[in-house]
Amino acid sequence: MASDNPLIRDRFVDFLLHDVLDVTSLTRCPHFAEHERETFDLYVAACRRLARSRLFPTYRAMDEAPPRLESGRVIVHAEVKRLFRELVDLGALNATRPTSVGGQQLPMTVAALAHAYLMAGNLSAYGYVGLTTGAAHLIEAFGSDALRSTFMTPMYEGRWSGTMALTEPQAGSSLADVTSSATPTSEGHHLIRGSKIFISGGDHDATENVVHLVLARIDGAPRGTKGISLFAVPRLRLDAGGALVPNDVHVSGVIHKIGWRGLPSVALSLGESNDCHGWLVGPPHQGLRCMFQMMNEARIMVGLNAASTASVAYLESLAYAKERTQGRSITEKDASRPPVALVAHADVRRMLLRQKAIVEGALCVLGAVSRYADLSEHSTDADERARSQKLLDLLTPIAKTFPAEKGFEANTLALQIHGGYGYSSEYLPEAWLRDQKLNSIHEGTTGIQGLDLLGRKVVAGGGNTLALFADEVLADLAEAEGVSGVDVASIATTREALHRLVALTATLAQRGVAGDVEGMMGHSADYLEAFSIVVVAWQWARMWAAAARREEDAFVRGIVRAARYWIATEVPRVLQLAALCEGADRSYLDAREDEL
Ligand SMILES: Cc1cc2nc3c(=O)[nH]c(=O)nc-3n(C[C@H](O)[C@H](O)[C@H](O)COP(=O)(O)OP(=O)(O)OC[C@H]3O[C@@H](n4cnc5c(N)ncnc54)[C@H](O)[C@@H]3O)c2cc1C
Known part of the structure; x- marks a missing residue:
């Protein structure tokens, strides 16, 4: 095990927060005006420290000693109590909540990427915090003063x-x-x-x-x-x-x-x-509407859980691939030559680059969605608030599902890079793979997210929200195209996929209007996948542009490499998935129960 696993790359998070998401610009919102870049960076640094020094070192022990039921009460690992207190002292419980309820009033964009370290370090330990924040926030939003003082305060205080x-x-x-x-x-x-x-x-x-x-x-x-x-x-x-x-x-x-x-x-x-x-x-009778506030937050949190779990495994497999030697280069015929590191093999680099593209693409989507959440609540411009809210609603199923589904694939690749050792519980990739699987199940399964996206979100406002989304993507692609060093053909491929997605949506919506609900919704999970590929390509284009503005080094080249890879290998699949959604194949729509 690479014990010095950084969990998530610091340079990437800093790049995301400042170069891509321009998080300091949020301080223009009066709600965040007391903050500055330095306070944001301090919080991220504190989370990094706790994640590395306390959470990650306890991960394996907690995985190996699950909770047990004794005389009607659940007993958890003894570390949980200490870790929970340390997370409370860090301010993780109410980082984004207003100072009036004891919070730090940080943007969700900052908290999301800072807390990703805590999740990557020890998902279960962070789980107690995430659940408590969500429950307390519900009472903060919808409870009476009496409920707030009885229930919210002790939760925000971590008691x-x-x-x-x-x-x-x-x-x-x-x-x-x-x-x-x-x-x-x-x-x-x-x-x-x-x-x-x-x-x-x-x-x-x-x-x-x-x-x-x-x-x-x-x-x-x-x-x-x-x-x-x-x-x-x-x-x-x-x-x-x-x-x-x-x-x-x-x-x-x-x-x-x-x-x-x-x-x-x-x-x-x-x-x-x-x-x-x-x-x-x-x-x-309004419970579900209220609960949806928590569920939407929880869905973004699940996306973060997933991206973080994929990240820690990716970095573990990267370290392993650099350390472990095996075989020789494909052109080396002399068996007396020393073996090379795994990373020297093209197929291992395939698995590493794919993990990088998934992990960093997912983190960027989550950062972008969190930024919409911040603006939807705190922008002083009513139009911007409304626009951000619509984009947040539209993108939430993707921010939840893409990291969960593709994160699972990334986690299998991390295990695969470890070869036979990966299949043993002596190494951590198998544990992260087990953790990851839950993310496509809880907070609404992938199937349910597909129904939500196609049946509700994209048709909301008569297609208004989708048009808004397309405008946002097209504007960013136009900007990226103008940056020297960004490949114009890759941007054109992404633009073409976006247009195909919009046309597909219109076709499916028309079917729905004509009463052919199955024809509209039958391939909703495929539709969700096509949509996710476009969203991630959009974010990679933004990262490409931001990286191209920087002085070139290995980090910048890595961003460009992954952006080019995602657009070249994944975006063409949108056309295939669109044809499937339109009925190019009806295998599972028509399959009878007795054929399965
Ligand atoms: C470890 C764990 C922790 C959890 N934590 C919580 C928690 O804290 N609080 C809480 O309330 N719940 C929690 N859950 C529950 C979780 O949210 C549910 O398991 C989840 O919503 C799925 O419900 P189900 O298990 O009944 O599966 P089902 O609803 O039976 O679904 C089974 C399968 O059928 C598919 N399916 C179901 N309906 C449809 C449909 N209409 N169209 C297409 N496909 C469909 C699903 O996508 C899924 O693949 C947790 C679950 C687990 C496993």
Whole structure:
């Protein structure tokens, strides 16, 4: 194992933040005006330090000793409590939250790329933080003052942790089928009953209390998504005297997971004794709308989890490929010559360059999407706020799915470069591969993201958002084309793929309007893939232009190499995927159950 694994390349993150995303320009927004480049860089540096000195060294131990259930309580690795405290002290819990709630008011763009180091160091350890931030932020956004002081403050202070408790055994992808119930009482709370499954951070001994943000139906609520409400349901509730007492929340099982083994995911039973108190967050029956705020943040976080997990494995395999010797160059016939390092073989370089293109392309997409999130909330220009919000909504399924799906491929390549050693648990690539797999499943599977993109996002506003997206891409491509050193033919290829994507979208939308829903949606996962390739090519074009403006060195050449590679090898696939979406092949649309 290369113990000095940097997790993510510092020079790349600095380049992304400052050369590509121009993060300091966000300080023009009054909300970020107290910051400057130096404060951004200081936070990134602090995250790097903690990730390398504390999180990464504990990763393997946590993977090897997963949580266990003892007398109804979940016991996690002893390091979790210490790491959680160190992450709280770092300010990771509320880095982006306003100073009024104790936060640092940092742009999400900065926090995202800084926290990527924490995720790359130890995904499970960071998971406790990410979940708690999301839960506290929901209460900050939709809770009353009383709920904020009861639940949000202890979570932002790191005394309590949080979860999102949506999934039920019969309701995973389809939250319309949630059946947990909430009965109003005259005392202001509801009595909650139901079963939740796969709840990450759902019980543990690292914090004093856990607050679940639960989806449930108030008695008599309409069926479907419009009858779902959101509740804060703590493991322990405060009694009249201010003491913490049990709230009838029970762990009915711990999931034995193949990855993320430092973070428990549990089945929860709520209200077995009809004494589980839940407090309504936001208006009744609007729970899913509120939860979507957290889910959109969570989807970007999952994309970051994925890009970070691919990054640490990529850098591990790069170090290995430089260190391990095997065989000779393809032109060397003399067996008495010393063997060469793996990296000397073209096929190993193929695997390394592909990982680099995926990892850095994904991080750039996530940085760009985070920047839209910052501007959508904090720009002083109403038009810019609206435009950024639309682009953020459109790109969220891609920011979640591309890093998860292609990150998994990158993780298999990292393992492959390790040869037989990669297939052994003595080396870390297999652990990262196990971790990575979850990212295409939780927070909406890839299938669900495809349906969201094609069925909702691209048709939103009568195609308005897609037109906005196309304008944004075309403007950046035009700018890149004007920079000396950027290959004009590569930009033309990207532009052609974008036009094909827009035309494809129009064809599919027309089918939908004509009532041929399957003809529109049948290939939605392929559509998502085609869209992702274009988005990543757009970001590589931006990086190419930014790199070409710099003095040439190995780093700059590496950016240019990966940009050229992505556009030359992936972008032509858009044409093939578009033909597939239009019906060039109907194999799986027409396949009958008894043929599979
Ligand atoms: C380790 C782990 C941690 C988790 N953490 C949490 C958590 O903290 N909180 C929480 O609430 N949940 C959590 N989940 C649950 C997770 O979000 C769900 O597993 C996920 O949403 C999928 O639901 P499901 O497992 O019921 O699969 P299903 O919904 O049964 O889906 C199975 C397959 O069918 C496909 N499919 C389903 N419906 C459709 C459709 N309409 N069209 C096309 N394809 C479809 C899916 O894409 C998938 O490939 C976690 C899950 C895991 C494994």
